[in-house]
Every structure is written in structure tokens, then in C-alpha cells.
Amino acid sequence: MLGVDATLRVLRPVAGLYSGGQEVGRPTPLPATQCQPGGGQPYSQTVPPGNYALLAVKQPMPRMQPSPSLSLVVELQAAGGLDAYSQEVQRLVSRGWARLELFDQHNQVQSGYWRVPVRALPIRPSLSPVQLNSVPQVGNMELCLRVVNARDRDVQSLAKIDPSNTSHYKYPSMVSNIPATLQGNRPLSLSTLQPSAANNLFSLLPYTDHEDPPPMEDPNQR
Secondary structure (H helix, E strand, O other), X not given: OEOEOOOEEEEEEEEEXXXXXXXXXXXXXXXXXXXXXXXXXXXXXXXXXXXXXXXXXXXOEOOOOOOOOEEEEEEEEEEXXXXXXXXXXXXXXXXXXXXXXXXXOOOOEOOEEEEEXXXXXXXXXXXXXXXXXXXXXXXXXXXXXXXXXXXXXXXXXXXXXXXXXXXXXXXXXXXXXXXXXXXXXXXXXXXXXXXXXXXXXXXXXXXXXOOXXXXXXXXXXX
């Protein structure tokens, strides 16, 4: 997490799946982490001003039917800062949210390194990409994350997390992945999206014909 306001002390992401703006299953609170001062990081044009937090966690996704209407919504909860009565906020409260569409219009996993702006509340998963882009950003906060196929998770786990090296993270397209013929359809039913009975274990994402590239190599290790 980059561009974190200096008044925030702790961040916790809460990950949820949505289909056509409708929640699929229950959101998953991920471990909270302490915010770190950004002043010690080397200057880089790709790093927004502010502090940072290393959310070094893996979030498995259930094996489900691919669909361009499926998206990952991450709520950002934080402790710190002042409330309306100028009292420091001690508990975790919602501060913003980010959304990333998981499949393209060809039902291929949008694997790769992504950089998603954190938007102001309230959480509105059903917004189109253009509408989402009109929602104000929360300061300079950006969520950096990777989406990988389950079969590539061992290789991708070798990637080093470095908050000063974000040039290979890219912003999602503002063009919707949902074909026009599907825009007005009902969201996928929960029964369609349940993990298969033959595999009750969670995988990072469904298997496809796409193979993820190896993680970025650290130039200092050459």
C-alpha cells in the first residue's frame, strides 16, 4: 500500500468477490500491518508521496466459473488520525476501497502486477470503470497487488516485495471487460460460483491456458 497518510498507524485490507456488483460469499479480513514512514525510501517517480504498508499476504480464491463480471473489491480499514471530535481513532474503521476486474472479455485471468487507486467511501462495486474513475481518490493511496494462476503460485512466491520498485505495476484499463450483451444481465448466481465438489481446497485463481511470466528479477542480485 503506497501513499498512506502520515496520521494512519495500522492498515487492514478486507477482500471480497463481487459478480455484477453483487457480493459472492463473505468478505475475508486479512492481517493488519503497521504503517511505515516513506521518507526512508529512495526517490522514485513511480512512488506517490506518503507512508507505506507491506500487506505481504496471499488471498486464495475459490475455483469458479470465469466471467468478466467477477471483480475483487478490497476495503481498506485503518486506525489513526482524528475523528470529528479531534480524538485519535484507536480502532480499525473503513477509510476507502479499491476494485479490480479479474477476467477479461475472453474469460482469461487478468494476471500480472496491478496498481489500483483507493477510492473514497461508500463502497460501490457495481460502478462502471468510467464511473469508478470519477470517484475521488483517498489522498495518494494506491493498492499494489499481483493476480496469478494457481499453477504458477510457487514461482510467483519468489518475487520480492519492494515498496521503492513499483514501475512494473500498471493501472487497470478504464474500458469495461463486460461485453455489451452481458451488461444488462443478472449477476452470476451463488450456486454457479461455488467451489467444485471435487476440489474443496482453495486455489489462487481458476486454471486457464494462460501462463504467468516469472517474477521480476531484482537487478541487485545479478
